[in-house]
Amino acid sequence: MRDDPRLPTSPGFWRSPLRGPWLTSVLGLVLLTGITALFVTGLVSYAAYNPGLSPVNDTTPDKGVLGFYLFSWPTDPVWLYRFTQGLHVTLGVTLVPVLLAKLWSVVPKLFELPPARSLAHALERLSLLLLVGGGLFEFTTGVLNVQLDYVFPGSFYPLHFYGAWVFFAAFVAHAVLKVPVALRALRRRLGPQEATGLVPARPDPPTVSRRGALWLVGGGSLLLFVTTVGQSLGGPFRRTALLAPHGGPDPGGGPNGFQINKTAAYAGVTTADTHEDAWRLVVTGRAGRTVRLSRAQLLRLPLHSSSLPIACVEGWSTADQWWRGVRLRDLAVLAGYDGDPPDVLVESLQRHGAFRRAALRANQVADPRSLLALYVNGEELSPDHGYPARVIVPAAPGVLNTKWVTRLTFGDL
Numbered sequence: 001m002r003d004d005p006r007l008p009t010s011p012g013f014w015r016s017p018l019r020g021p022w023l024t025s026v027l028g029l030v031l032l033t034g035i036t037a038l039f040v041t042g043l044v045s046y047a048a049y050n051p052g053l054s055p056v057n058d059t060t061p062d063k064g065v066l067g068f069y070l071f072s073w074p075t076d077p078v079w080l081y082r083f084t085q086g087l088h089v090t091l092g093v094t095l096v097p098v099l100l101a102k103l104w105s106v107v108p109k110l111f112e113l114p115p116a117r118s119l120a121h122a123l124e125r126l127s128l129l130l131l132v133g134g135g136l137f138e139f140t141t142g143v144l145n146v147q148l149d150y151v152f153p154g155s156f157y158p159l160h161f162y163g164a165w166v167f168f169a170a171f172v173a174h175a176v177l178k179v180p181v182a183l184r185a186l187r188r189r190l191g192p193q194e195a196t197g198l199v200p201a202r203p204d205p206p207t208v209s210r211r212g213a214l215w216l217v218g219g220g221s222l223l224l225f226v227t228t229v230g231q232s233l234g235g236p237f238r239r240t241a242l243l244a245p246h247g248g249p250d251p252g253g254g255p256n257g258f259q260i261n262k263t264a265a266y267a268g269v270t271t272a273d274t275h276e277d278a279w280r281l282v283v284t285g286r287a288g289r290t291v292r293l294s295r296a297q298l299l300r301l302p303l304h305s306s307s308l309p310i311a312c313v314e315g316w317s318t319a320d321q322w323w324r325g326v327r328l329r330d331l332a333v334l335a336g337y338d339g340d341p342p343d344v345l346v347e348s349l350q351r352h353g354a355f356r357r358a359a360l361r362a363n364q365v366a367d368p369r370s371l372l373a374l375y376v377n378g379e380e381l382s383p384d385h386g387y388p389a390r391v392i393v394p395a396a397p398g399v400l401n402t403k404w405v406t407r408l409t410f411g412d413l
Ligand SMILES: Nc1nc2c(c(=O)[nH]1)N[C@H]1C(S)=C(S)[C@@H](COP(=O)(O)O)O[C@H]1N2
Pocket: 258, 259, 260, 261, 262, 267, 310, 311, 312, 313, 348, 350, 353, 354, 355, 356, 357, 384, 385, 386, 397, 398, 399, 400, 401, 402, 403, 404
């Protein structure tokens, strides 16, 4: 039964002459650096949306020890999140062919019988289950989030975050065991048993060399890279991002002609809601002090400008746009915070959809470039970019830049 070559559990089933320690080692070492970079930029990205401001920004009840590294996300340099998240998404997409090739190169091992020869062997195979399962889970949820938006039960963030820890723990264990073997394989210094480990028992004649196969994988990665990276570079490069999602509406030209995430129509925001007779900004602060402002009244406050990009967790970003509006810290003063401003809860008038509110940290409120924007590139905000007023904060993830703002509640969260 075990040697029936029609069954994947038989060594005779796997015939490709390409399989062997050299190919697996090269792919493995590429993933060692790539996945480590993905893990680091991923943790950074999670910190960036200030999940500590729970339950507003993140409904995960408790990050526990896994949240040990969280910090207040800085506001400098303004392109910080554009860079870390662009790197995370572009690298993740680029590594897909490498991941698949690596899995392909070791797939006979996953079918090996008997399932466990010893306790150590059983533990090793269990860790492989977490490694392969965790890897597929992280790449799948990541690509789905980039391509299809939020199709998950609950939120993408906690799934991808906890999955990352499981995956990375198994990844580290695997790397500790295998990196020495991989390095020896590349120097062709493997022991006889190691050297034959992945080699098929009854190979078919080759149709492509190992180097050729590697070029194929590398070419696939390169193709994904050049058709993805443009979405993070923005501007004219946006059009080269053939693989980036194109679900959003065409923003058209002119001052408001940059990428739109969710339209006013999608969010259920109507012109009746935003009409100057209906819309008010409600600012609440110390000891319940409340101020209500119409757009005309807001326009009589000191207006300031800042050039800031929008950078989304999905990996796309815009070039810097020229925003003009009221400083958040000036609004904090109106709410009774004359000294250092506190955190703020920002609420949209939007009735349905996931992002109706977001919280900002005191350091973000205090930055003079953080605005409740009323204009962009010299023109009124368009309905889709958040008219009558939206938040824009330097270096922050797009999701914190709430559109159609109607209420600001200052106070430590
Ligand atoms: N009220 C509200 N604000 C929102 C959103 C939303 O869906 N509703 N989307 C956020 C996300 S995820 C991003 S990336 C930015 C995008 O801003 P833009 O559509 O003006 O480019 O807006 C943010 N502000």
